[in-house]
Amino acid sequence: MFQRCLICTDFSDGLYRLVEFVPSLAASGIKQIIFLHSVPLWEEGEIPRIDEEAIDKARDRFQERLKNVPEGVEVKIEVTSGRPLDIIPKVAKSYQVDVIFIGMPMRSLLQEKLFGSTSAGLVRACSTPVLSLRPQLISAYTCEELNLRCQHLFRYLLLPYDGSNASNYMVEKLKQQAQSRPNESLKQCMLMWVIEEGGRRAIPKDYQVREAQEKLQAVKAELEQLGLQVNAEVRLGNAYEQILDAALEFDITAIAISSDNLGKLIEWPVRSFAGELMRRSWHPVLFFPPQR
Numbered sequence: 001m002f003q004r005c006l007i008c009t010d011f012s013d014g015l016y017r018l019v020e021f022v023p024s025l026a027a028s029g030i031k032q033i034i035f036l037h038s039v040p041l042w043e044e045g046e047i048p049r050i051d052e053e054a055i056d057k058a059r060d061r062f063q064e065r066l067k068n069v070p071e072g073v074e075v076k077i078e079v080t081s082g083r084p085l086d087i088i089p090k091v092a093k094s095y096q097v098d099v100i101f102i103g104m105p106m107r108s109l110l111q112e113k114l115f116g117s118t119s120a121g122l123v124r125a126c127s128t129p130v131l132s133l134r135p136q137l138i139s140a141y142t143c144e145e146l147n148l149r150c151q152h153l154f155r156y157l158l159l160p161y162d163g164s165n166a167s168n169y170m171v172e173k174l175k176q177q178a179q180s181r182p183n184e185s186l187k188q189c190m191l192m193w194v195i196e197e198g199g200r201r202a203i204p205k206d207y208q209v210r211e212a213q214e215k216l217q218a219v220k221a222e223l224e225q226l227g228l229q230v231n232a233e234v235r236l237g238n239a240y241e242q243i244l245d246a247a248l249e250f251d252i253t254a255i256a257i258s259s260d261n262l263g264k265l266i267e268w269p270v271r272s273f274a275g276e277l278m279r280r281s282w283h284p285v286l287f288f289p290p291q292r
Helices: 015-027 053-067 084-095 109-115 118-124 135-140 143-150 165-179 206-225 238-249 273-280
Strands: 004-008 032-037 074-081 099-103 130-133 156-160 188-195 229-236 254-257 285-287
Touching: 004 015, 004 084, 015 053, 015 099, 015 135, 015 143, 032 053, 032 084, 053 074, 053 118, 074 084, 084 099, 084 118, 130 135, 156 165, 156 238, 165 206, 165 254, 188 238, 188 254, 206 229, 229 238, 229 285, 238 273, 254 273
Parallel strands: 004 032, 004 099, 032 074, 099 130, 156 188, 156 254, 188 229, 254 285
Antiparallel strands: 130 285
């Protein structure tokens, strides 16, 4: 599905482990991998300066683990000094990457407001799709488990869909990626429309269900034309609960989402569906930034 990826790590999120699984990532169709780590400026003196020693140590840490790079796969190591939110968009643009991998710790909306969030800020700064991964899981996987996870990152995607501009945009971006996907990549999608209890009370629920089913079938047909196996389902209940339950039930590898308004994704005190799902999900979340 993606062929050029930027993997960002601060060495505490577990993503640096992926440097040992380049063959597994390549098995999913990825042809170019850039590993990026940013080193804070050294500020013990009166004037902040680049910490060359820390940069060398970080680069060595990558190189020591980088082995068995398959033929036809290019791996780059980028270690630089500065703020991640300044560096990541520049490196992504320089290499013209298709997707950015980042770690996303479990945080509440209040914690993001008080302490900031690199992942939340990144989706505002980049037009490139962002795959957020839970550091707790990446760190806890055994080598065997991580090997399989890297091979199947995008194999079966859950697509929350409700006919909104955001969900239509997400489907269009996914179709673009699917048209040129490697054979080892995306195989299957699960379209899910959740009708919230209590919403649109003037309209009978059975009518809402039929309307949602008809719209899902149209999208399903579009995706099937690209050679994908597609399931579609309408559920009643809380959208977050139903989507996260479905991710477990259908053995989903990642959840794909977008947002109507990029600012509302993380602004306080506004909650957006995409932002809240990214906070709650233990599954990887593939976020397609909206058009600017």
